[in-house]
Every structure is written in C-alpha cells, then in structure tokens.
Amino acid sequence: MNRNGIFCCAGALVLASGAHGADAIVAAEPEPMDYVRVCDAFGIGYFYIPGTETCLKVGGRVRFDAVYGDASAPDADGTYTNTRVELYLSTASDTEYGALKTNITARFDYDPHNDDDNGGNFPDATRTRLMVATIELGGFTAGLQNSLYESFIDYAGNVENDDIINYGPSEVPMLAYTYNAGNGFSAFIALEDDGQNDDDVPGGASDWVNVAGGVKFDNDRWLVGLTAGYDESAEEGAIKVRVGGTFDAFSAFVMAGWNSDGDSFHSYAPEITDGFGWGDWAIWAGAAYKFTDKLAANTQLAYSDSDVLSVVANLQWTPVSGFLIQPELAYTKWDNSTLDDDAWSGMLRFQRTF
Structure with a gap:
C-alpha cells in the first residue's frame, strides 16, 4: 500500500472514533417544572403545595394605631401607639371524611x-401571641x-372598642363539634379550657371542662341565634341571644346576655373593670351603613345592669383594595x-391586609 493510502485509512479511523465519541455524550433532558397550581375547591387564595394534594393559603395584615386616652380606663390621658403584625396560614385537603x-x-x-427592661433582662415592648391553632375534620375542631x-353568633359591632362590656372569652383551647345543615x-357544642380550677386540683391544673353550646339560623340577610356557657370553676x-339583619347598604343588630349570678363574673359573663361584671344582664346594639364601596360608618351602644354605658362610632375608608383608614371615637360612663x-378615647388606624 502506498503512502497516500495509509494516510487515507488513518484519517478514516480518526473520523470514525470521533463520531463514536460524540455519540457517547448525551445531554440530560431538563426536569419538567412543577408550577404552582391554583386550588379553588376551598375558596379564594389557596394553591397546591408543589408535589402534594394539600392546598395552602397565606395572608396577614400590618396595622398602626395612634390612640388618645383609653375608653376602658378612666383618667388615662395621653397618646398611645401600637404597631401590629398578624400572619395567617391555612391548609386544606380532601379526605374520605370531608375536608x-x-x-x-x-x-x-x-x-x-x-x-x-424588667431589671435589665427581658424587654417587653414587643409581645408575641399565638391567636389561633386549630385542626378541623368532619365538623370537629381541636x-x-x-x-x-x-364568635358563633358574631361579635358585637364592627368597631375596635366593641368589648368595653365584654361578651365572651377569647383564645381558649377547645374540643368542639359544629353541625351545619346547609x-x-x-x-355547636364545645368543651373549653379556661386555665382555671376551683382549687380542688393542686397546682396549675384546669378543671377542664367549661361547656358551651349554641344554635343559629343565618341566611346572609337575617341572623337569629343563641349561645350558652357554663364555667366549671365559678x-x-x-x-346570649342575637337578632341581626342586612338590608342593602344598611345593617343592624341587637344582642342581650343574662348572667346566672349577677353578683359575680366569670368566663361567659366577664369582668368589666375594677372587680365587677355585667350584674344580671347586659345588652349590645349596633348599626352600619355602607355609603360606597370605599366608605362605611359603624356605631355601637352597650349597657349593663351594673350601670356601665359604652358608645362607639367610626368611619372606615378603603381608598384602595386592602388598605383601611379608620378614625374612631369612644365614650364610657361608669355609674x-x-x-x-x-x-373618652380617639383612635386613628392604618391597616394593610393581604
């Protein structure tokens, strides 16, 4: 074989080996992206947690209040401010027993x-609280x-100082069942822990159980309901009974409470101030009017058998969606x-909800 033939054969071998080498390098296919999917089975704002069938909703609000005076305490002059952040997390998924x-x-x-600084150890200008932590399944809540x-027959008026005459316990651990006929x-029926006992149990144990229950009819226009509670320690x-109605832009309610012992206060007929509560009864009434989609007014009046009068009124202006500006005026008379x-107290609130 001549020299030219040898070079041609060598070139062919080099090209063949190069071709085989190129075939051996295979680029990996990109992984498919798991985009966030909207979950509309449980309401607005839910999305599927990637890789699961569980839906998640995230929200919250930031609030700044500037207040002059304190409607819950006489002789509380001066200006007070409070800045608040709340974070909300909700999950939901379908099961054979319901959501x-x-x-x-x-x-x-x-x-x-x-x-x-409590002696230089624990600054307490910032306070952290767990307000809600519940599990729900098949009508049961823990x-x-x-x-x-x-809360079952709704809170009192849509005002900040709605509980000068307090109408029930907040933030209680519970086991509850709610029936909804559709x-x-x-x-509902609930067993609630108020953290108290009648001293039959030593230490910090609770009697467990306070018992609460209620019924209501609510068709979005009319609400009629009753709730009752028994404080085991006391x-x-x-x-409490409530009747309320909504008539286009106007809404109003009346709520009344009866205490089994007017000389005492307890979880379900709470203390008002300075060692006294409702007396035998208390009443709350309020009204609201929506002038436009951005402006509404609210007022509430409350009075107790122990001669406490509370009057509150506010304006709620929402110049843009999710942003509230609320001036409020409150007056309380103890007699x-x-x-x-x-x-007297006056408040100006700025609040962003998301």
Whole structure:
C-alpha cells in the first residue's frame, strides 16, 4: 500500500472514533417544572403545595394605631401607639371524611409604652401571641381559637372598642363539634379550657371542662341565634341571644346576655373593670351603613345592669383594595357604687391586609 493510502485509512479511523465519541455524550433532558397550581375547591387564595394534594393559603395584615386616652380606663390621658403584625396560614385537603383543615394566626405587637427592661433582662415592648391553632375534620375542631360562645353568633359591632362590656372569652383551647345543615341552620357544642380550677386540683391544673353550646339560623340577610356557657370553676353560666339583619347598604343588630349570678363574673359573663361584671344582664346594639364601596360608618351602644354605658362610632375608608383608614371615637360612663367616672378615647388606624 502506498503512502497516500495509509494516510487515507488513518484519517478514516480518526473520523470514525470521533463520531463514536460524540455519540457517547448525551445531554440530560431538563426536569419538567412543577408550577404552582391554583386550588379553588376551598375558596379564594389557596394553591397546591408543589408535589402534594394539600392546598395552602397565606395572608396577614400590618396595622398602626395612634390612640388618645383609653375608653376602658378612666383618667388615662395621653397618646398611645401600637404597631401590629398578624400572619395567617391555612391548609386544606380532601379526605374520605370531608375536608381536613388547619388554621394558624400569629400576632406580634410593639408598644413603646411597655419598653421597660424588667431589671435589665427581658424587654417587653414587643409581645408575641399565638391567636389561633386549630385542626378541623368532619365538623370537629381541636385547638386554640376564640370561644364559639363569643364568635358563633358574631361579635358585637364592627368597631375596635366593641368589648368595653365584654361578651365572651377569647383564645381558649377547645374540643368542639359544629353541625351545619346547609340551609342556614347550624349548631355547636364545645368543651373549653379556661386555665382555671376551683382549687380542688393542686397546682396549675384546669378543671377542664367549661361547656358551651349554641344554635343559629343565618341566611346572609337575617341572623337569629343563641349561645350558652357554663364555667366549671365559678359554677355559674350565661346565655346570649342575637337578632341581626342586612338590608342593602344598611345593617343592624341587637344582642342581650343574662348572667346566672349577677353578683359575680366569670368566663361567659366577664369582668368589666375594677372587680365587677355585667350584674344580671347586659345588652349590645349596633348599626352600619355602607355609603360606597370605599366608605362605611359603624356605631355601637352597650349597657349593663351594673350601670356601665359604652358608645362607639367610626368611619372606615378603603381608598384602595386592602388598605383601611379608620378614625374612631369612644365614650364610657361608669355609674355605680364601685366606680363613678367616665372616659373618652380617639383612635386613628392604618391597616394593610393581604
């Protein structure tokens, strides 16, 4: 073989080996991206956690309040501010027993008037609280939230100072069952832990159980309901009834409570101030009017058998979606043998909800 033939054969071998080498290098296919999917089975704002069939909703709010005076305490002059952050997490997924849900609310408050260092160890201007931590399945609820005695037939007026005359316990651990007929009728029964005992149990143990229950009819236009609670430690109870209606831009309600022992206060007929509560009864009434989609007014009046009068009014302006500006004015009058005084307060709130 001549020299040219040898070179040609060698070139062919080099090209062949190069071709085989190129075939051996295979680029990996990109992994398919798992985009976040909207989950609309449980309401607005839920999305699927990637790789799962569990839906998640994240929200919260940031609030700044500037307040002059204190409607819950006489002689509380001066200006007070409070900055609050709340974070909300909710999950939901379908099961053979219905929707399995969790709800969490964490609250952080900063009040510079609490900025003392307790001897140099624990600054307490910032306060952290767990407000809600519940598990729900098949109508059952276990965990921490406001008592259904307080919330089931709705809170009082849409004002900040709605509880000068308090109408129930907030933030209680509970086991509860709620029945919803799907036609506006619902009912609940709950066992609640108020952290108290009647001293038959040593140490910090609770009697466990306070018992609460209620029924209501709510068709979005009319609400009629009743709740009742028995405080095991105090061995006393209370009943509340409420009637409310919505008529286009106008809404109004009346709520009344009866205390089984007017000389005492307890979880379900709480203390108002300075060692006294409702007396035998208390009443709350309020109204709201929506002038436009961005402007509404709210007012509430409350009075107790122990001669405490509370009057509150506010304006709620939402210049853009999710942003609230709320001025509010409140007046309280105490007129009994324990306390004869009055108090005014004015508040300006800025709040962003997301």
